[in-house]
Amino acid sequence: MASADPFVIAGRELNSRLILGTGGFTSHELLARACEESEAELCTVALRRLDPAARGSILDVLTTAGVEVLPNTAGCYTARDAVMTAHLARDAFETDWIKLEVIGDDRTLLPDAVELVTAAEELVDDGFTVLPYTTDDPVLARRLEDAGCAAVMPLGSPIGSGMGIRNPYNISIIIERAGVPVIVDAGVGTASDAALAMELGCDAVLCASAISRAHDPVAMARAIRLGVQAGRLALGAGRIARRHYAQASTPEQGMPDLEAQLGARPTSR
């Protein structure tokens, strides 16, 4: 469903603020249905050694769904590896867009900041539109923007952890200072996490495992899509300030003096 609230990455206008990661789906059929329900316009894909026994192409599924492909460099641990993977992706998918991931550790899958910036600089020089998966460090986000990245994609929490947004204050600082779109990538576990990201002011949310590994991925795709929309609406609506004490919503003036009446009444027992 097209909204009247688009956002723009590198001159490209997107109406959906949910980007779907396609990893973890148990079948292409499920991916197709979740993709439709998500209303995403952009879906990530990865590159791996060609498997001659693989049946059907994920690209056919995504083409039928009418979505654009955003290749990633998932699994790369060095800038060299990521840059090479990006070039392979450019040839395979005929797009200059790359979701840049350079991982520093196989248990946390956290980004390697040093390799990430190196790879980003090189890929920007090579003419790529670089969307880097990064930590929630505002300084690193700025370095990536300075390197010429078209967006920054801070994690809410580690990939696939479903731990939501562990440091909303850092995400807020990144948003306040960024001149490029901010997309929360990784950590979303359910619809409320996506809503929170949008309430903080993120431009979009990238979500893979929360949908693909949900008990019902199609229903979760819808839930997270609605969460993104709800959070975006709430941001625009302007939430009330937090306060430590109550503030009555019912007016206090005009209360009848029932105490006086009750005191004047003869006791019934």
Add this chain to the structure above:
Amino acid sequence: MNVTVNGQPRELAAGATVASVVELLDVAPDARGVAVAVDGEVVARSRWAEAEVHDGALIEVVAAIGGG
């Protein structure tokens, strides 16, 4: 000549090209979402038919899969 394709040793006829390697893997030359690197360099699809591989070449043929 002997090359390595996706980690597996393969024997190819002299003069074999990247296109013939791809064909070896049952991939149509116009298959979408496929890319090839030889010895650390991407060989653009437009060059598959002419790019000859040499003895000892390390060849990676990659394709699209689901990924976040």
